[in-house]
Amino acid sequence: MKLIEEKVKYVADGTIVTPKGFQAAGVHAGLRYTKKDLGVIVCDVPASCAAVYTQNVFQAAPLQVTKQSIAVEQKLQAVIVNSAYANACTGEQGLKDAYEMRKLCAEAFGLPEHLVAVASTGVIGECLPMENIRASIPKLKPTAQLDGAVDFQTAILTTDLVMKKTCYETVIDGQVVTVAGAAKGSGMIHPNMATMLAFITTDANVPSDVLQDALRSITNVSFNQITVDGETSTNDMVIVMASGLAGNEPLSPQHPDWANFYEALRQTCEHLAKQIARDGEGATKLIEARVKGARTDEEAKWAAKHIVGSNLVKTAVYGADANWGRIIGAIGHSGAFINPNCVDVWIGSIQMLKQSQPVPFSEEEAKAALMEDVVVITVDLHVGNGEGIAWGCDLTYDYIKINASYRT
Amino acid sequence: MKLIEEKVKYVADGTIVTPKGFQAAGVHAGLRYTKKDLGVIVCDVPASCAAVYTQNVFQAAPLQVTKQSIAVEQKLQAVIVNSAYANACTGEQGLKDAYEMRKLCAEAFGLPEHLVAVASTGVIGECLPMENIRASIPKLKPTAQLDGAVDFQTAILTTDLVMKKTCYETVIDGQVVTVAGAAKGSGMIHPNMATMLAFITTDANVPSDVLQDALRSITNVSFNQITVDGETSTNDMVIVMASGLAGNEPLSPQHPDWANFYEALRQTCEHLAKQIARDGEGATKLIEARVKGARTDEEAKWAAKHIVGSNLVKTAVYGADANWGRIIGAIGHSGAFINPNCVDVWIGSIQMLKQSQPVPFSEEEAKAALMEDVVVITVDLHVGNGEGIAWGCDLTYDYIKINASYRT
Numbered sequence: 001m002k003l004i005e006e007k008v009k010y011v012a013d014g015t016i017v018t019p020k021g022f023q024a025a026g027v028h029a030g031l032r033y034t035k036k037d038l039g040v041i042v043c044d045v046p047a048s049c050a051a052v053y054t055q056n057v058f059q060a061a062p063l064q065v066t067k068q069s070i071a072v073e074q075k076l077q078a079v080i081v082n083s084a085y086a087n088a089c090t091g092e093q094g095l096k097d098a099y100e101m102r103k104l105c106a107e108a109f110g111l112p113e114h115l116v117a118v119a120s121t122g123v124i125g126e127c128l129p130m131e132n133i134r135a136s137i138p139k140l141k142p143t144a145q146l147d148g149a150v151d152f153q154t155a156i157l158t159t160d161l162v163m164k165k166t167c168y169e170t171v172i173d174g175q176v177v178t179v180a181g182a183a184k185g186s187g188m189i190h191p192n193m194a195t196m197l198a199f200i201t202t203d204a205n206v207p208s209d210v211l212q213d214a215l216r217s218i219t220n221v222s223f224n225q226i227t228v229d230g231e232t233s234t235n236d237m238v239i240v241m242a243s244g245l246a247g248n249e250p251l252s253p254q255h256p257d258w259a260n261f262y263e264a265l266r267q268t269c270e271h272l273a274k275q276i277a278r279d280g281e282g283a284t285k286l287i288e289a290r291v292k293g294a295r296t297d298e299e300a301k302w303a304a305k306h307i308v309g310s311n312l313v314k315t316a317v318y319g320a321d322a323n324w325g326r327i328i329g330a331i332g333h334s335g336a337f338i339n340p341n342c343v344d345v346w347i348g349s350i351q352m353l354k355q356s357q358p359v360p361f362s363e364e365e366a367k368a369a370l371m372e373d374v375v376v377i378t379v380d381l382h383v384g385n386g387e388g389i390a391w392g393c394d395l396t397y398d399y400i401k402i403n404a405s406y407r408t
Numbered sequence: 409m410k411l412i413e414e415k416v417k418y419v420a421d422g423t424i425v426t427p428k429g430f431q432a433a434g435v436h437a438g439l440r441y442t443k444k445d446l447g448v449i450v451c452d453v454p455a456s457c458a459a460v461y462t463q464n465v466f467q468a469a470p471l472q473v474t475k476q477s478i479a480v481e482q483k484l485q486a487v488i489v490n491s492a493y494a495n496a497c498t499g500e501q502g503l504k505d506a507y508e509m510r511k512l513c514a515e516a517f518g519l520p521e522h523l524v525a526v527a528s529t530g531v532i533g534e535c536l537p538m539e540n541i542r543a544s545i546p547k548l549k550p551t552a553q554l555d556g557a558v559d560f561q562t563a564i565l566t567t568d569l570v571m572k573k574t575c576y577e578t579v580i581d582g583q584v585v586t587v588a589g590a591a592k593g594s595g596m597i598h599p600n601m602a603t604m605l606a607f608i609t610t611d612a613n614v615p616s617d618v619l620q621d622a623l624r625s626i627t628n629v630s631f632n633q634i635t636v637d638g639e640t641s642t643n644d645m646v647i648v649m650a651s652g653l654a655g656n657e658p659l660s661p662q663h664p665d666w667a668n669f670y671e672a673l674r675q676t677c678e679h680l681a682k683q684i685a686r687d688g689e690g691a692t693k694l695i696e697a698r699v700k701g702a703r704t705d706e707e708a709k710w711a712a713k714h715i716v717g718s719n720l721v722k723t724a725v726y727g728a729d730a731n732w733g734r735i736i737g738a739i740g741h742s743g744a745f746i747n748p749n750c751v752d753v754w755i756g757s758i759q760m761l762k763q764s765q766p767v768p769f770s771e772e773e774a775k776a777a778l779m780e781d782v783v784v785i786t787v788d789l790h791v792g793n794g795e796g797i798a799w800g801c802d803l804t805y806d807y808i809k810i811n812a813s814y815r816t
Contacts, residue, residue, distance in 0.1 A: 055741065056737060056740035056741050057740045057741075057746045057748055058736050058737070058740040058746075058748045058764075059748070086733070088733070088736075089733065089736060089761065089764060089765070089766065090766075091764065091765045123733065124732075124733025124734075124736060124737070125732065125733050125736075125761075125766045126766070234733075234736070234737060234740065311719070311807075311811070312811055315807070315808055315811035315812045316811065316812070318808065318812050319811070319812025321812065324532075324533065325494070325496070325497065325531065325532025325533050325642075326532075328466050328496075328497060328532065328533075328642070329464060329466070329532070329642060332464035332465045332466040332642065333463065333464050333465075338465045338466075340465055340466045340467070353497070353533075356466075356497060356499065357497070357499045358497065358498075358533045358534075395808060396808060397805050397808050397809075399719075399723070399808075400723055400726065400803060400804060400805050400807075400808065401805075403719070403720055403723035403724065403727070404723045404724065404726045404727025404729065
C-alpha cells in the first residue's frame with residue numbers, strides 16, 4: 001500500500017473544478033437568510049457517473065429523481081443542489097418540485113433532463129419555495145475558476161462550520177488524472193450516507209460500471225465509517241462524475257494503473273469523510289478509532305464504529321478524560337467477536353489496557369493526548385488479522401445547543 | 409389486559425422489605441465521599457431466584473460470582489451490592505475480591521456462600537478498596553423497617569439523582585402477594601441490562617425455573633426497552649428473589665392466578681424501568697415512544713427503541729422543538745419494515761404526519777406537549793398489528809457535563 005500511496009499526490013489548492021471539464025457556481029436563492037444556498041456543477045461533456053444513496057427507508061424526492069436520471073444511460077452532465085430544505089416527506093408536491101428543479105437546470109444549461117441530478121439538504125417536511133428556485137437557477141453562472149468551486153462549496157452547507165473539499169492527482173497512462181470533491185455534513189452523520197452530500201469530479205476516463213463498483217467499495221471504508229450522532233438521513237448521497245478528458249485509456253481493475261486511480265478516489269473519499277466527522281455539530285476534535293486483531297475486517301469496522309459512536313466515549317474525549325472503560329463498553333456490544341481476556345487499548349501512544357488488565361499511565365500525558373485536535377484510539381483484539389478504522393467527533397454542549405432548536 | 413391490570417394494585421409506600429421475609433440495610437463504607445455505598449438484602453429463608461445479565465461481552469467479576477452462586481440450587485438468601493467501583497476489567501484480583509465479598513457476606517449472615525449474590529456498579533478498571541468492604545460488611549444491620557430499604561436504595565446509586573423503587577400487590581389463592589423492587593440506573597442505559605441494577609423481592613411461592621422464564625420475557629418489554637445513551641455496561645443485572653412466604657400454591661403458567669402474578673411482576677419491572685429512563689443522566693423529561701401497526705411486535709419494539717435512542721429526537725424534545733422529521737429519520741433506519749407512504753406520527757395528542765404527509769398543527773400546542781414531564785410520541789406504521797413501547801429521556805447540557813469528567 002505504501003507504494004501506491006506515494007503515487008497519489010494531495011493537491012492543496014485543488015477543488016471540484018480542477019479536474020478537466022468541470023465548472024461550478026453557487027448563488028443566494030433566499031432559502032436561507034444570507035448564505036449561498038443553491039449550487040450547480042456542470043461538465044463540458046456527458047460524464048460517466050456513479051452514486052450511492054442513504055439506506056434510510058424514507059428517501060427524499062431528489063434522490064428518486066436522481067436515480068431515474070442515472071438509470072437512463074449512467075451519465076450525468078450537471079448536478080443541482082439546494083440547502084435549507086430537504087424536500088423529504090413532501091409527498092406528490094415534493095416529487096413534482098424535484099422534477100421541476102431538474103427541468104429548470106436542464107433548460108438553463110441546454111441539457112437533456114436525464115443528464116441532470118438533483119440533491120437537497122435541510123429541514124424535512126416543508127416544501128421547497130419554488131419561486132426562489134425558479135428565479136435563481138438562471139442566475140447560476142458556472143466557471144472553472146476557484147470562485148465557482150468556493151461558491152458551490154458554500155451553497156451546500158447547512159449547520160456546517162467549514163467548507164469541505166479535497167483534491168488528489170495521480171498518473172495513468174502517462175497522463176495526469178485528478179480527482180476532487182466537495183461535501184457537506186454535520187449532524188445526523190452515521191453509517192450509510194447520513195445527512196451528507198458529497199460530489200466528486202474526476203477527469204479520468206472510467207466507465208460507469210467500473211466507477212460504481214469502486215465507489216461502493218470505497219464508501220464502505222470512508223463515508224460509511226464516520227458517525228456524528230448515529231442517525232441516518234433521508235437525503236444523503238455521494239455522486240461521482242468522470243469527464244474522461246484526462247485522455248487515459250478506459251480504466252478497469254485490469255488496467256496496469258488501476259490502483260493509482262482507486263487510491264486517488266479512496267483518499268478523496270476518506271479525506272472528505274474525515275472533514276465531515278471533524279465538523280460534526282458542536283465538535284471540537286476528530287476521533288479516529290483503529291481496531292486491529294479482529295476476526296475479520298468487517299468486525300474490526302463494527303468495533304471501530306461503535307467506539308466513535310458511543311456518547312460516553314465522545315463526552316469523555318470532550319472532557320479529555322482517559323476513561324478507557326467506556327471504550328471497552330463500546331466494543332463489548334459491537335457484535336465483533338472478542339476474547340474478554342486479551343484486549344489492548346491505547347489512547348494516542350499511551351497504553352491503558354494490556355491483555356484486558358489496566359496499565360498504570362500518567363494522567364497528565366493521557367490528558368495531553370486527549371487535548372489533541374485528532375484523538376487516536378487504538379484497540380488490538382488479538383483474535384485475528386482483521387483491521388478497520390472509523391471516524392467521529394466529540395459530543396459537546398454545542399451539539400445540544402444546535403439540535404435543541406434546529407427548526408426555530 | 410384491562411381486567412388483569414385491575415387485579416394488581418400499586419402500593420405507594422411499599423419497598424423491597426414489604427414482601428414477607430425480606431430485610432435490607434445500607435451503610436457508608438467510604439467508597440464514596442459521604443453517600444451510603446454498600447447495601448444488602450437478606451431473606452429469612454432461601455428464596456427461589458431468577459436473574460438476567462448484561463449482554464456486553466465484558467462481564468464484570470461480580471456477575472461471574474453471582475452466576476456461580478445461582479447455578480448451585482437456583483436459590484439466593486442475600487445479595488450484597490456496592491456502588492462507586494464496578495469491579496470490571498480488574499482481572500484475577502477483581503475475581504478474588506468478588507469471591508471475598510461473597511464470603512464476608514455469607515459469614516456475616518450465617519449463610520452458605522452459594523446463597524449469596526454480589527453486584528457492583530461504578531468506575532471500570534479500578535480494584536475495590538477491600539479494606540473498606542471488609543470493615544463495613546459487619547456493620548450492615550438488615551431490618552424489615554422502611555429505613556433498611558431506604559438505606560439500601562441509596563447505597564446502590566451512582567450518578568442517579570433519585571432513588572428508584574416500586575411495589576405492587578395482587579391476590580393469589582386468596583393470599584395477598586407482594587412484588588417490590590429497588591433499582592439504580594443513570595448513564596449507559598440501553599438494551600440488555602446496561603449499567604443498571606434492579607433487585608426485586610416477592611413473597612410469592614414460585615419455583616426458580618418458572619420465575620426465570622417470566623423474568624426473561626418481562627425484561628424484553630421493560631428493562632430492555634429503555635435507553636439513556638445507547639451504551640451497555642459490563643455490570644448490569646436484574647435479580648428476583650421469591651421467599652414463598654405469602655403461602656400460595658406454587659405458581660406456574662397453569663395456575664389460575666398466574667396472570668395476576670405475571671402482571672404484578674411486569675408492572676414492577678416497567679415502573680422501575682421508567683424511573684431509570686426518567687432519571688437518565690442530565691434528563692429533564694421521560695420520553696415514551698409507542699409504535700403500533702408494525703409487521704410484528706418485535707419490529708415495533710425496534711422502531712420505538714430507535715426513536716427514544718436518537719440523539720436528534722432527544723435534543724429536539726429537550727428544546728421542545730416539534731421536529732417530527734427526526735422521528736421519521738429514526739424509524740427509517742430501525743430495521744422495522746416500513747411503507748414510506750403511510751406513516752402517521754403524533755407528539756402527545758397532536759398529529760404531525762398522516763399517511764407520511766405533514767399535517768398543519770399549532771406550534772404552540774406542540775411546544776406545550778413537549779414541555780410535559782412525560783412526552784409521548786406515537787407512530788402508526790399501518791403495515792400490521794405489531795405493537796411496542798420504549799422509554800428514554802432527553803439529551804441535555806447536563807448529560808455532557810456529567811460525562812465529560814465522570815472519573816475526575
